[in-house]
Amino acid sequence: MRSTTTSQQSLHRRTFLRGTLAGAAAGSALLTGCGWSGTGSGRTTIRFVQNKPEVLAYFDKLIADFNASQSEVLVEHDSTSVPLVPQFVRGAPPDLACYNYNNDASIFVARGGLSDLSGLPAAQRIDPGVQDLVGQYAQYKSQTSVLPYSVTAAGVIYNKDLFDKAGVAIPQTWSDLLQACQAFQERDIVPIVQTFKELWTISLGLFDYVSGGALDVTRFFARLKDLGPDAGPGAEVSFSKDFRDAVEKMLALLKYTNRDAASRSYADGNLAFAQGKAAMYFQGPWAIGEIAKINPKARLGTFALPATDDPDDAKVRVNLDLALWIPNASSKRDAALAFLEYLMRPEVMDAYNAENLAWSPTRNAPRVKDERIAGLQPYVDSARFYQGASTYFPRGIPLENYLQGLVLGRDAEGFLTKVDADWARYAQRNA
Known part of the structure; x- marks a missing residue:
């Protein structure tokens, strides 16, 4: 002192x-x-x-x-x-x-x-x-x-013109989201552009969005941390148990993704979305600025990805x-x-x-004025947000590589088993 x-x-x-x-x-x-x-x-x-x-x-x-x-x-x-x-x-x-x-x-x-x-x-x-x-x-x-x-705050970026063209409303539930994707496909519009060539876009986007909407990420990792060296696939809290629904929903969305997602990079995704080649994009506000450079006239908005059939479960990923x-x-x-x-x-x-299309962290911070992200304001106001599940992983667990293997091979069981095993070894080493 x-x-x-x-x-x-x-x-x-x-x-x-x-x-x-x-x-x-x-x-x-x-x-x-x-x-x-x-x-x-x-x-x-x-x-x-x-x-x-x-x-x-x-x-x-x-x-x-x-x-x-x-x-x-x-x-x-x-x-x-x-x-x-x-x-x-x-x-x-x-x-x-x-x-x-x-x-x-x-x-x-x-x-x-x-x-x-x-x-x-x-x-x-x-x-x-x-x-x-x-x-x-x-x-x-x-x-x-x-x-x-x-x-x-990161949500689903959407093309307002394509939503209007297809007569699709902003999805409020998981069922709404699937119906929207089907409506776009029926009109030969790619529902979701994905960029699996760059690993971080899978973890930050598809994985974090769906898991954050499907379960309480904060509570899960707090409970997992409490388990310490007892963590593993057979524990009361595990990826195999708690993340299974989210992983299956991730895979369900793949049939609504561009066919060349495996070879597309982040820059490719920005370009395709700026050119109106897809209705939705799982990216944060940083992508909006890049899209605007390519197409300043693009009419964009953002909404929270719903991953259950209860609208109140919808939350946004914050960083x-x-x-x-x-x-x-x-x-x-x-x-x-x-x-x-x-x-x-x-x-x-x-x-x-x-x-920079972000929120100030203070009490009574000013509301955002940019209409492209204004759809997320109610979630920020009510603290209906979460930090992405991918951000809780230590560097020793190659989560992003596993996620790329998941979206390309579509083996949910193999993915969950590997993550559980790696986390158990990590927890034991750090006990």
């Missing part, structure tokens, strides 16, 4: 920086007196890691604006793809990260390697339903080590596309906090999310 003197100094520095960022005048001598380490220019330089390719230029602009707004902190943008684990091992992690948060990133939370941010005003503004997504992967004591920054965290090993925590608080300003964060 820090001494009272150190705590008071830290509070003094943070208060000072907030005043600086709000436009208050202050001298650099105050920072020097508080023990700040800086560059020759008198600034404290921090390394900020953000490597999401689509928004590198956007963050470059945010960093430039921040650096120009004050004279105490200098942010350097590290957009390299150097793995984070070696950086932590070497004791040289970034000072602040704005990174996709998933099961891989949660290792830093589980081991207590990140600063507790629970006392920040920004942390109090986060919607509890969104903050809970962080804890679904890992939790360290009662800390809030990660602050969600951008939530992407903490970006989240903020500060490693304990950073020696420039207060400077990192200053930039974090700048990024979390509503006018900064809300503008980013609106620009």
